[in-house]
Amino acid sequence: MNPGKQTEEETLGKLPLEGLTYPCPRLSDFSLDDNLRPSGCSPGNVYIHKLPKVDLSTLGVIPLELLQGVLSQLDLCTLMGFRRVNRRAIEVVESIPQYKAITKYARNVLRGILSIQLGQWISCETVYEKLCTAECEECGDFGGYFYILTCKRVCFLCFSEEDKYLPLRHGHAIRKFGVNRSVLKTLPCMRSIPGTYSPNEKKSNERLTLVDSESVYRAGITIHGSISSMEQYVLDRSAQKLQDFDRRTSQAMAEGSGTITRRLRRPRTEDPFDSRSGNPMRFMAVVRMPWLNRESHKPEWGFHCIGCQKFHRSRPLHFRRKFTVASFGEHLRQCGNVRNGKHCRVDSEGQSEFRILVDRKFIKYLTIDPGLYDVSDMCFAPTLISMLPPLPPGDWNKGHISHDTSNVHPHFTRIAKLPLPAVTKVSHPLQIDYLELRMGQKLRSNWEIPRLDAETRVYQWIENIQIGPKFLGHLSERGRVIGFIIERINDCRHATPEDLSPCQQALSRLHELGIKHGDLNKHNFLIRNGKATLIDFENSTRCNDAKALEEESRTLQDELRDTTGRGGRTAESDAA
Ligand SMILES: [Zn+2]
Ligand SMILES: [Zn+2]
Structure with a gap:
């Protein structure tokens, strides 16, 4: 176990919110810090046994405070180089307040930066500033991670979903943004370290050279003048490449040279598949980082909410969200207190x-x-x-x-007496009043109406096509539609990797209708008698983009193998 993790667990042991929170999910992140060698090997770990014999020559005349200020602004490569000069240099570097805090609370951040060779882009001061800021720079939630390529504090959901946190291989970056290799040399590039990455535990044995995606994107816009001309250039380039390929293939065929035709490879024009939180490259430049409270001088590693632990994977209730003591208070105000492991919209401070x-x-x-x-x-x-x-x-x-x-x-x-929101996509002839129903999927609060509205609409699209459970009718309350009733699939279970073929069949039928499911996971396939039934369509959308549908199909195998518990729900609660 690495020292970072130890600190994390020790701190979490003393949580003041026992019973409402838990320290870590069952699964490991497998980010860069999980792949670092034991800290004894790190360059910043030299122990001073003896007192320095010589000082820093002319630098020695500069007052220590001033010297510390200058050194904290230096890039980490230079700083570590300076540290190696002599024992006095080690003493001075280790006395820099920012360096002290980083090595004490976020040692793996420093080791991570140096291990992927990004030291020349980052100063001590920058890391310290991020260490003392709790919020994710994308969404404002507590961000328990540090994305090294652009020095941003981020949360799990942002770095595993947003395009800008996917470092790119050079070939991909050149193709995607129409830049050349000499441009890439001016941008933050990392060398990954071999290891196991992402909660799906993907092995990567090579040292990959990866570039920050957002930096290439910006460079591309600068070179081409605007986003649209950059995109046009990229489109023209790939069309040109495909044309060349076709021409060469037909030429080779005309010449009757079968071997050459086989050797010609179709040029790559599309993006490689990105399985988001399962994509190992998203974890190669990310390390966990606590938040250092400047007032209390105590680190907080963040924790998870028990009320969001099960079944939840859309914000504000998401099992991956992390909180600090302060942001957890805000979460409870927004989602209700946690009673018996669930959020209930009963609040001691709000209405x-x-x-x-x-x-x-x-x-x-x-x-x-x-x-x-x-x-x-x-x-x-x-x-x-x-x-x-x-x-x-x-x-x-x-x-x-x-x-x-x-x-x-x-x-x-x-x-x-006020008008209340109602589901508007009403098409089915049958409406059953809620009060006449013994068992049904019931509305808990009026804010759920948009979700129910969206899902009702999808059931209309797939009507009479046996992909999902049968839609039995709308559920109403005094004429206002507040939900729907679907067939209960008895004796079913959730999908496993062995069910790939029936799941593929169900999904491709949905895609044939031009619908993207939007929330594929093994819990959204119910298996009975070798047949798969799709459920949970609240994120489904009309989609004519063949590429997006193909991408969704490609995630299927990974999703069935997923062990992160994403989308975990019982079959019973879905098929009411
Ligand atoms: Zn975020
Ligand atoms: Zn919660």
Whole structure:
């Protein structure tokens, strides 16, 4: 186990939020820091046994503070070179406050930078600034990682999804952005170290030379003048290459030279497949980095939310999100407190929302001000119902419970009859009222309507084509459509790698209809009698881009093999 990990676990052992959070997911990231050699071999690890005999000559006359300031601005290669001058140089470098903090709290960041040969691009000062900033530079979440090529603090979701965090091989970069090799030499380039990368544990035995994607993109725009002319140039180039290839092939065939035809290779014009969080190249320039709180001088490695642990993989509820103590508070305010391992929209600080059934006939939506009831009482429906003030009579659907100076007891301060959002993509002749249904997929809160609307639309597209469960009808509440009812697939299980062929069949039928599923994972295929049924279409979209569909097909095999637990849900909860 490397020292970085040890520190991480020790710190997390003392979490103040026990029961609500957990330190690490079951799976390892396999980022660059997991592939570094034991720290004894690192260049910055020389232990000073003896006191220095000679000083730094003319540099010695500069006041130490000034010297430290200058050295902290130097690139790390130069700084490490200076450190090797003599024992006094080691002493001076190790006294630089930024260097001290980095070697104490983020030693693997420094070792990672040097191991992939990016030391000449980065200074101590830059790393220190990132160490003391908690937020991901893309999304503002806690970012527990450092992307070395451009020195950015990022979160797992951003670096594993965004195009700019995929370092590119030179050939790919040249083809994609229409630049030449001499341009690449001026941009941040790394040499990967052989090892195992990504949670899918992909082996990489070569030392790859990779360039930062965003830097090439910008260089490409500068060279070509604009994004559109760059794209046009790239298109023209690949068309030209394909034409040349066709010409050479037909020439060779006309000359009857079969061997030459076989030797001619079709030029590559498309991007290599990027399996995002399964792509090893996305992990070759990324190291975990704690956040150093400048006030407390304590590092925080971040932790995960128990409420987001299972079943969740779209923000704000995503099992990969990491939090600091401060950002976790914000998360609870946004998604509700965690009770019994789940977020419930009951809040001790913000308003809580409820949907209640009155006299088995009327559904009312209530909001309750914070501080009126104990959170645990609000989480247990029978207790809450017994504590609510008497419901005002009349035809209303939204009510607000609060207290004011004239009446300290909770009471209704507002009631109103207001239009509520409804699913609009209604096509099926059958509508079943929610109250007449014994079992159904129910709306929990009005903010779920857009999600249900999108999925309802997809069920219309695949109607009568046996790809998904049968759509049985819309679910309504007093005429307002709030969900749908689909066939329950009994005796089924989730897909495994052995089910590749039936899964491929189901997916290609969906693609033939010009629909991209958008959320492929093994939990979204239900297997029964050797046949695969696709479910969970909330991210599905119309797609005429053959390349995008092909890309989705290509992810299938990896997704079935995935062991990260992404998209994990039980079959029962999907097929209501
Ligand atoms: Zn992010
Ligand atoms: Zn959560």
